Amino acid sequence: MEAPFGVRFIVKTTINDIGEFGLIDRIARVLPTSPSVVEGIGDDCAVLRVHDRLLLVSCDMAIEDIDFRKTWMGPDEIGWKVTAASLSDIAAMGGAPLFGLIGLACPGETEAHYIEEVFRGISNAMSRFGAVVVGGDTSRSHGPLALDVTVIGTTTGSRYLRRGGAQLGDLLAVSGFLGQSSAGLHAFEHGKQHSAFRISHCHPRPRIAEGQWLCRSYAVHAAIDISDGLLQDAAHLADASQLGVNIQTELLPVSEPLAQYCSENGLNPLDFVLAGGEDFELAFSLSPKEAEQTLHRFHHEFRTPVTIIGEFTDRWAGVRIDEKETPLRGFEHFRK
Ligand SMILES: [Mg+2]
Secondary structure, eight states, X not given: OBOGGGOBOOOOOOXXXXXXXXXXXXXXXXXXXXXXXXXXXXXXXXXXXXXXXXXXXXXXXXXXXXXXOTTTSOHHHHHHHHHHHHHHHHHHTTEEEEEEEEEEEEOTTSOHHHHXXXXXXXHHHHHHTTOEEEEEEEEEOSSSOEEEEEEEEEEOSSOOOOGGGOOTTOEEEEESOOSHHHHHHHHHHTTOOOHHHHHHHHSOOOOHHHHHHHHHOTTEEEEEEOSSOHHHHHHHHHHHTTOEEXXXXXXXXXXXXXXXXXXHHTOOHHHHHHHOOOOOOEEEEEOHHHHXXXXXXXXXXXXXXXXXXXXXXXXXXXXXXXXXXXXXXXXXXXXX
């Protein structure tokens, strides 16, 4: 824009303007890569070649009053949840977690026992899925508690699952039930008690064994964990695969507790299922020919519900609901 007398307006772009994913794009452009980097920024984990092994590395950060409230969750639950989020990214690639590194910042007035309990939760989650904490760093914060969990893992077979592997005509499937973690958040915000949603929100279980199983099945072509909500994460699968995806609402699995909670409170369960994050279930693409048999075997192995909810297409980019564009979106930091 030209101003009078040739003065240029300089428009400063803030992070709120570009959102979390715009910020990640800009950061990625600043960073060089290396031949050892098999997959860099843009998937659930980085995939790194070290001699003849492939390492999977991911980190997740949580900040008090942004990602969790101390009044809603115990310190061990905070530790478990942030660790589960990081482990879930290893699950999304079909890998096995091995080691954890923890970054912690908190005010000096924090009770030492509280931090011990945070680390008890971290350690419980790590050891439950075969990993161990090997180090980290601590710093002082003037305000909120900040926790960063890095997980280092490895591939478990001859391949790993990427976001970008979906093929035209593949079906989209999800493990488990969605929306219960965000229903737990809704219950907290409205002063309600709900034990099942509390577990979904505070004690999510990353699908490590399920991810490894899917990775061994060649009918499965791409996967992501649902951390930001089904819509957002399905869009990540579609974008990375240079396809579009259609989600059929009539196919979406709605758990009995979620249906009941929504009917009692005048809410639409699909809002939670489509846009609620932090379920840490897996969304994956698979070949339509082998889908029925694969999902039958998956259910037989894990007794976890698994549901076909849509299909990949080249008729549009991004995600559509019942073939229509949607104003609903998942969670994104910085977007107002
Ligand atoms: Mg992820």
